[in-house]
Amino acid sequence: MIQMTPIGVIHTPFKQLEGMPIQPKGAEGIKGSVEIFEDFRPGLKDLEGFSHITLLYFFHGSEGFKLEVIPFMDTQLRGLFATRAPKRPNPIGLSTVQLDRIENGWLHIRNVDILDKTPLLDIKPYVPEFDSPGKIRTGWLEEARKTVDRRKSDKRFI
Numbered sequence: 583m584i585q586m587t588p589i590g591v592i593h594t595p596f597k598q599l600e601g602m603p604i605q606p607k608g609a610e611g612i613k614g615s616v617e618i619f620e621d622f623r624p625g626l627k628d629l630e631g632f633s634h635i636t637l638l639y640f641f642h643g644s645e646g647f648k649l650e651v652i653p654f655m656d657t658q659l660r661g662l663f664a665t666r667a668p669k670r671p672n673p674i675g676l677s678t679v680q681l682d683r684i685e686n687g688w689l690h691i692r693n694v695d696i697l698d699k700t701p702l703l704d705i706k707p708y709v710p711e712f713d714s715p716g717k718i719r720t721g722w723l724e725e726a727r728k729t730v731d732r733r734k735s736d737k738r739f740i
Contacts, residue, residue, distance in 0.1 A: 586640070586703055588619070588640065588701035588702055588703060589618060589619055589622040589625075589702055589703065589704065589705075590616050590617050590618040590619050590622065590701075590702040591616070591617045591699055591700070591701060591702060592614060592615075592616050592637065592639060592694070592696050592698075592699070592700040592701075592702050593614055593615045593616070593617065593698060593699065594612070594614040594694050594696050594697065594698045594700075595612065595613075595614070595698070596695075596696070596697050596698055597697075597698050598697075599643050599697060602695060602697065603695040605666070605677075605695055606677050606678060606679055606693045606694065606695050607693075609693050609694055609695040610693050611692060611693070612692060612693060612694050612695075613682075613690070613691070613692045613694065614679075614691050614692070614694035614696065615688050615689060615690050615691065616637070616688065616689040616691060616702055616705075617687070617688055618687045618688070618689065618702075619687075620687065623687040625705075626684055626687065626689075629681070629684060629689075629705070629707065630681075630683070630684050632681055632707040632708065633680060633681060633708075634678055634679065634680055634681060634707075634708035635678070635679060635681050635689070635691075635705050635706065635707055635708055636676055636677070636678045636679075636705070636706045636707075636708050636713075637676065637677050637678075637679060637691075637696070637702060637704075637705060638674060638675070638676050638702075638703045638704040638705075638706070639674070639675050639676070639677075639696060639700045639701060639702050639703055640673060640674065640675075640700065640701040640703055641668045641669075641670070641673035641674065641675050641697075641700075642673075642697070642699070642700055642701055643668075643697050643700075644668045644669050644670070644673045645669070646669060647662065647669040647670050647671055647673075648662065648669065649661065649662050650662065651665060651667045651669070653665040653666070653667050654667075656722065658722075660722060664721060664722065674703065675696070675700075677694065677695055677696055678708050678713075679691040679692065679693050679694050680692045680693050689705075
């Protein structure tokens, strides 16, 4: 059996799914904060030296899933695992955000594309040499990805 315990809560200006940015690239400048629960705060030691962090979280506003979906970046049916659609067998999301500062167990972040009060599962420092594999292919998203900063969430996954 798999068990996960939230380590905190992500706070953002997005109170509903519809109209949210669909990726951090479309959320440039949008500020949020992450409240780390007291028991997990010692794990924040040395994190302040990183400019960006990757947040792994539970899509608490998502129920059910389909293995083929029409993603936000397209109009055509795609396999779920070739998308970043939020309705998944294991509703886990990830976003790489800018870390501005840490104060008393609170992370102040920006470029946040996450629903308010989202349970946080983990934090990982973003390290370009680890996380940017070099030459990549982006499949069906090759052209569509150029417009991600203008795309917003709609009702298709609500």
